[in-house]
Amino acid sequence: MTVDENDSLIDPLAEVNDAGIGFVQMVLDNLGRSGVQQAHKDDKISLAPITPWPGHMICAEGRFVEADSGAEKRAAIFIGPEFGTVSRPDLVSAAREAGDAGFDVLIACAFNYDAHSSDFNKLGRIPVLKARMNADLHMSEELKNTGKGNLFVIFGEPDIEILPEPDGRIRVKVNGVDVFHPNTGEVRSDGPDGIACWFIDTDYNEESFFVRHAYFLGASDPYKSLKTTLKAEINPEAWATLNSDTSRPFEKPQSGRIAVKVINHLGDEVMKVFRVE
Numbered sequence: 583m584t585v586d587e588n589d590s591l592i593d594p595l596a597e598v599n600d601a602g603i604g605f606v607q608m609v610l611d612n613l614g615r616s617g618v619q620q621a622h623k624d625d626k627i628s629l630a631p632i633t634p635w636p637g638h639m640i641c642a643e644g645r646f647v648e649a650d651s652g653a654e655k656r657a658a659i660f661i662g663p664e665f666g667t668v669s670r671p672d673l674v675s676a677a678r679e680a681g682d683a684g685f686d687v688l689i690a691c692a693f694n695y696d697a698h699s700s701d702f703n704k705l706g707r708i709p710v711l712k713a714r715m716n717a718d719l720h721m722s723e724e725l726k727n728t729g730k731g732n733l734f735v736i737f738g739e740p741d742i743e744i745l746p747e748p749d750g751r752i753r754v755k756v757n758g759v760d761v762f763h764p765n766t767g768e769v770r771s772d773g774p775d776g777i778a779c780w781f782i783d784t785d786y787n788e789e790s791f792f793v794r795h796a797y798f799l800g801a802s803d804p805y806k807s808l809k810t811t812l813k814a815e816i817n818p819e820a821w822a823t824l825n826s827d828t829s830r831p832f833e834k835p836q837s838g839r840i841a842v843k844v845i846n847h848l849g850d851e852v853m854k855v856f857r858v859e
Contacts, residue, residue, distance in 0.1 A: 605664045609691060609719065610642050613659070618689060618713050618734045627689070627711075627736075629657060637683065639676035644689070658685040662692025664720075670699040673712075677705035691715050691734055697788070697841065700854045703739055711736050714850055737850040738772065740780075742842055744856060751831040752858065754842060756780055756799075774799050774827045778847045784832045786841035786855060793843075795829050834858050 610632050618627040629644030635658070642659040658680035662668040673690055680688040688705075691713045703710050713734040741757040758773045782795035798808070809816055823830060835858055843853040 606641055606661050609661050609715070610659070612719065612733050613644070613691065616733045618711070618736055620736045620738070627657075629659075629689075632659070635659075635683075637679055639672070639679050640683065640685075640688075643685070655686040656684070658683065658688045660688060660690045662690065662694075662715075664693075667694040667696050668692040668699060668712075669696045670702050673699050673702050673710055674705060677708050677710050681706055681708045687711060689713060693717065693719075697853055697855050700852060701739070735850050737844075737846055737852045740777075740842065740844040740852060740854055742854060742856070744858065745828070747831050749831075751833055753831050754782055754795075754829040754840070756797075756827045756842070756844065759844065759846070776846055777827075778845050780842065780844045782829055782832075783841040783843075785835040785837050786839045787837055788839065788855075791841055791843060791853065795832070797824055797826055797829065799825065799827060 614629060614632045617629060620626065627646050629646055632642050632644045635641060635643045637658075639660055640658045641661050644657040644659055645654055646657060647654050658676070660673075660676040660680075662672070668690060673688075676690060677688050685708065688708055688710045690710065693715050695712055695714075699712065713736045716733045716735070719733060738759040740759050743755040743757065745753040745755055747753060756774055756777060759776055760772070777799045779796065779798045781791075781793045781797070783791050784794045785792075808821075838859070839855055839857055841853055841855045843851055845851040
């Protein structure tokens with residue numbers, strides 16, 4: 583047993599619990615002020631009020647209003663670890679708990695998600711929104727939240743097709759990103775203009791992502807920006823193969839899987855893994 587400067591007993595377990603509660607409360611405080619931002623400013627989800635929820639995976643309840651219908655929706659809030667990665671089983675458990683408690687949507691907030699959670703977007707009637715937390719939240723004591731920063735950002739599910747080639751090879755085509763619209767509760771497809779760049783690991787080993795193909799899109803003129811950055815002329819024909827929503831043909835992977843990573847103009851990224859027979 584140890585004592586402090588006032589000769590009071592110190593409980594080390596209480597200190598650990600207080601630290602964990604402090605992180606969760608800090609996240610919820612910032613979430614209430616900032617809301618959850620998506621690709622478009624109009625698609626911001628403002629959660630007010632946020633109240634604690636005595637769940638195993640769900641720690642809070644937030645409410646938002648659908649602008650079109652005026653209906654109030656209940657959002658279950660799941661907070662990932664301060665240092666660690668959220669896995670697919672974590673999201674499944676949280677979504678199941680949210681469904682049992684009668685919530686309308688699950689909002690998961692985490693610094694990192696594993697690759698297997700990328701294609702988990704719904705469990706029964708419960709949509710699962712994966713918000714990536716800004717690393718600035720690690721500096722909670724120094725962080726001054728004005729409510730204007732993008733501390734919680736949802737980057738939607740990429741809409742991707744695998745196209746077979748006559749010679750047995752395949753191509754990958756990015757159609758855009760599916761975005762949840764809180765005004766209607768619908769998931770709509772956003773075009774490829776919302777994508778800054780995307781990469782393919784043509785033989786994904788389920789451990790590390792290796793960039794084997796890289797492509798650059800965007801609503802602006804990325805060719806002009808690239809010339810300015812490199813201070814050099816670029817072969818237009820070579821650039822045309824990189825400035826595309828459809829990849830060059832490549833051989834089917836020996837591992838049986840490919841991974842596609844998509845990054846938007848805010849720097850947020852999402853990765854999706856595909857099985858290729």
